[in-house]
Amino acid sequence: MSTDLITNWKQLFAQYKLLAEKAMAQVPDDRLFWTFYNDSNSVAIIVQHMSGNMTSRFTNFFDEDGEKSWRNRDGEFEHQLTSREELMHAWESGWTCFFDVLHVLTPDQLDRTVTIRGEAHTVVQAMQRQLAHYSYHTGQIVFLSKMLAMDGWNSLSIPKKKD
Numbered sequence: 001m002s003t004d005l006i007t008n009w010k011q012l013f014a015q016y017k018l019l020a021e022k023a024m025a026q027v028p029d030d031r032l033f034w035t036f037y038n039d040s041n042s043v044a045i046i047v048q049h050m051s052g053n054m055t056s057r058f059t060n061f062f063d064e065d066g067e068k069s070w071r072n073r074d075g076e077f078e079h080q081l082t083s084r085e086e087l088m089h090a091w092e093s094g095w096t097c098f099f100d101v102l103h104v105l106t107p108d109q110l111d112r113t114v115t116i117r118g119e120a121h122t123v124v125q126a127m128q129r130q131l132a133h134y135s136y137h138t139g140q141i142v143f144l145s146k147m148l149a150m151d152g153w154n155s156l157s158i159p160k161k162k163d
Contacts, residue, residue: 051094
C-alpha cells in the first residue's frame with residue numbers, strides 16, 4: 001500500500017506539473033505577467049510562489065523546517081521574473097527540488113516527522129498538504145491561461161461540444 005501511495009503521488013504531481021505547462025504554453029509571453037488588479041496574481045507570480053514553496057519545503061526535507069529563514073515569501077508575490085525563460089527556469093528549479101525528494105522517498109519514511117512552519121507533520125501529511133497546495137495553484141494557472149489565451153485556447157481536457 002505504501003509503495004502504491006508513493007507511486008500515485010509521483011503520477012499526480014507529474015500530471016499537475018504537465019497540466020500547468022500545457023496551459024502556460026498557450027499564453028503569449030507578455031501576458032504571463034498580466035494581473036487583473038494590483039493585488040491579484042499573474043501566472044508569473046504564481047510560478048514564483050510555487051517555486052519558492054517547493055524549494056523551501058524540500059531543501060533538507062527531513063532535517064530542517066520547511067519554512068526556511070532564507071525564503072522571502074512576500075517577495076514571491078512581487079514581479080521578479082521578466083521573461084518566459086526566467087519563469088520556466090524558476091518552475092523547473094522548484095519542481096526539481098521537489099521531485100529529488102519524492103523520487104527517493106521510501107515506504108519506511110512515510111511515518112517520519114517533518115516540520116512545516118514549526119508544526120510537526122508525518123511525511124504523508126506533508127505530501128498531502130503539498131498536493132492540495134500545488135493542485136490549487138495549478139487550477140489558478142489553468143484558469144488564468146485560458147483567459148489570457150482567449151480564442152487561441154486549446155482545451156486541456158474534454159472540450160465542450162460545438163454545434
